[in-house]
Amino acid sequence: MPDPRLIEKLFTRFEADKPDPKTELDFINPYTLVVAVALSAQTTDKAVNKATKPLFDLAYNPFDMVALGEEKLSAMIASIGLYRTKAKNVIRLSQILIDSYGGxxxxxxxxxxxxPGVGRKTASVVLNELNIEPAIAVDTHVYRVSHRLGIADATTPDKVEAQLMAIIPQKWLTRAHHWLILHGRYTCVARKPMCGSCIVADLCPKIGV
Structure with missing residues (x-):
């Protein structure tokens, strides 16, 4: 169990640096957030945003998405990874929303x-972003940063999530997901972490790893 004083210092600094962090995925409403997060698997947010800008101009609700159809959707998101499978899932989930939830x-x-196509991580991102339920979606960035900072040591994303949810105080819980992702995306990168410009370098037990 990490020292609560370390948690306090780490997240106090993250908060001071970025008081109100948000997802970097562009979305219009809860439906487009679900679609954007589902499309972002194994793909950068930048690539998803580029594809969804024209897409969401045409289809920002499940009715319009189903009307667009799988073939046209596939063509519009062909620049992102696994686009055929993702297009199939988006059309299927859109139809379910229409049939079971009135859209x-x-x-x-x-x-x-x-x-379809919505796993635990996607659900966590959506619920957290919309302030429905505090959650920490553990992607590669969160997994790496939490291990390097010594605030988690579990070997699976679900177990890391459980550890982080247990130790991070409620006041930071809805924002912690974003802080850890952004820190891993832009500072504590995988191959050559930028320790010289890291705002928590002096607190890191594995600096330079």
């Missing part, structure tokens, strides 16, 4: 995770 997105974890 609205169910804002609870169980219902979200039952949608």
């Amino acid at each position: 609205q997105v169910p804002l609870n974890r169980e219902a979200l995770m039952a949608l």
Whole structure:
């Protein structure tokens, strides 16, 4: 269990640096957030935003997405990874939203995770971003940063999530996900972490690793 004083120092600095962090994915409403997060698997947010800008101009609700169809959707997101599978899932989940929820997105974890292409991580991002349920979606950035900072040591994303949820105080919980991701994306990068410009370098037990 990490020292609570370390947690306090780390997240006090993250908060001072970025008081109100948000997802870097562009979205219009809960539906487009679900679609954007589902499309972002194994793809950069920048690439997703480039693809979804024209897409969401045409289809920002499940009715318009189903009307667009899988073939046209595939063509519009062909620049991102696994686009054929993702297009199939987006059309399927859109139809489910129409058939079962009147075109609205169910804002609870169980219902979200039952949608095609929406796993635990995607549900966590959506619920956290919309301030429905505090959650920490553990991607490669969160996994790496939490291990380097010594605030998690579990070997699976789900277990790391459980550790982080248990030790991070409520006042920071909805923002912690973003701080850890952004820190891993721009400072504590995988191959050559930028320790010289890191705002928590003096608190890091594995500096330079």
